[in-house]
Amino acid sequence: MQEDFLHYTWKHKKMELNKLKTAQGDAVLLTSVGQHNFNSGPDFFNAQLKIGNQLWAGNVEIHVKSSDWFLHSHEQDKAYDNVILHVVWEHDTDVFRSDNTPIPTLQLKDFTNIDVLNNYEKLFSKNGKWINCENDFASVENFVLNNWLERLYFERLERKQETIQNLLKDTKNDWEAVFFIMLAKNFGLKVNGEPFYSMAKSIDFSVVRKSQSSLTSLEALFFGQSGMLEDDLEISYYLELQKEYQFLKQKFKLENNNVMPLQFFRLRPPNFPTIRLSQLASLYFEHKTLFSKLMEAKTLEDFYKVFKVSASTFWNSHYTFQKTSKTSSKILTKSFIDLLLINTVLPLKFSYGKEKGQELDSEILNIAADIASEKNSVVDAFNNMKKVSNTSLQSQALIQLKTEYCSKNKCLQCAIGNSLINP
Structure with a gap:
């Protein structure tokens, strides 16, 4: 399990939202997942949610295991004192702020859409493939592909x-x-x-x-x-x-x-x-x-x-x-x-x-x-999966896709990866 997938699941609400409960048994009503933070500090700023009967506004921190909180020494960092919910894949210990007050924990594996999880695991099971989605690239809709290539x-x-x-x-x-x-x-x-x-x-x-x-x-x-x-x-x-x-x-x-x-x-x-x-x-x-x-x-x-x-x-x-x-x-x-x-x-x-x-x-x-498409090993490899590059716009976009997404396993930030996880 990668933390990126947990970020993706939380950010795009790929959960059974009407069943959410903390590890402590309190119902969770999610209003806003907050703003994704790519710098130091909690993973999502200014989330809004209701835990039990209490409304909360604050930050959300995400880990694979609850114990990662202590592994990263967050209990000693006041920047994490305003975390209102700890979202984890596996809850293996309770966590506390620097003043020893407990933080509610949401164990995500209990509420993640099983189809999304299966598609994610399939996508990231490399088995010697050139890119993660090699076996499914041809099935991506042209509308999704063309819009993404333009952005790339x-x-x-x-x-x-x-x-x-x-x-x-x-x-x-x-x-x-x-x-x-x-x-x-x-x-x-x-x-x-x-x-x-x-x-x-x-x-x-x-x-x-x-x-x-x-x-x-x-x-x-x-x-x-x-x-x-x-x-x-x-x-x-x-x-x-x-x-x-x-x-x-x-x-x-x-x-x-x-x-x-x-x-x-x-x-x-x-x-x-x-x-x-x-x-x-x-x-x-x-x-x-x-x-x-x-x-x-x-x-x-x-x-x-x-x-x-x-x-x-x-x-x-x-x-x-x-x-x-x-x-x-x-x-x-x-x-x-x-x-x-x-x-x-x-x-x-x-x-x-x-x-x-x-x-x-x-x-x-x-x-x-x-301008006609460039001819190189990257473009040829994509075209062998699906004839997709006829112009320089597309060939340049495919080079960007391979170097900045496929080679870095950024499938969750890629429109193609998203379409395969959420068909």
């Missing part, structure tokens, strides 16, 4: 908002700088995300602004700060970048001591950091007010137009500085742009809208619903 999508945006707020503090509230850092990280994808992130953080964004009039300057800045211009190569393009970077480094007093090394291993050539850095430079060269354009964009097509860029001409026949390759334009693909929208643009748009007092929830939902 916004939860994920709110979680990312915390990262954005921390970056705003680091950049003295410069939204363009925050956007540059996050965009650079996501240009690096999983393998080079952190190196790109460290590169972007090593550059004051004012330097990027002052370099935007020249694609060569931007490429030199990004390649140089990433440590890619330190070799002796007799290649005119490379030598031009080296020369420009030395000028920028001296002019802006650039340092890259804390920039992480780039990785090429096990990457497909289109994802080589050379290509991605050049594409990032082209994006900022083509759009001098990139952040504003993206914050003002309202449709998926608007975003695709902004991101319609390619790496510079040299990279048409190269993936690395030294080796030539078959000629092809290194444009940003639709699938790559989708990832940038999912992981950078929409979270920034959500946070920026909140900062400016703009109501953008419906707009963001519509855009997220127009």
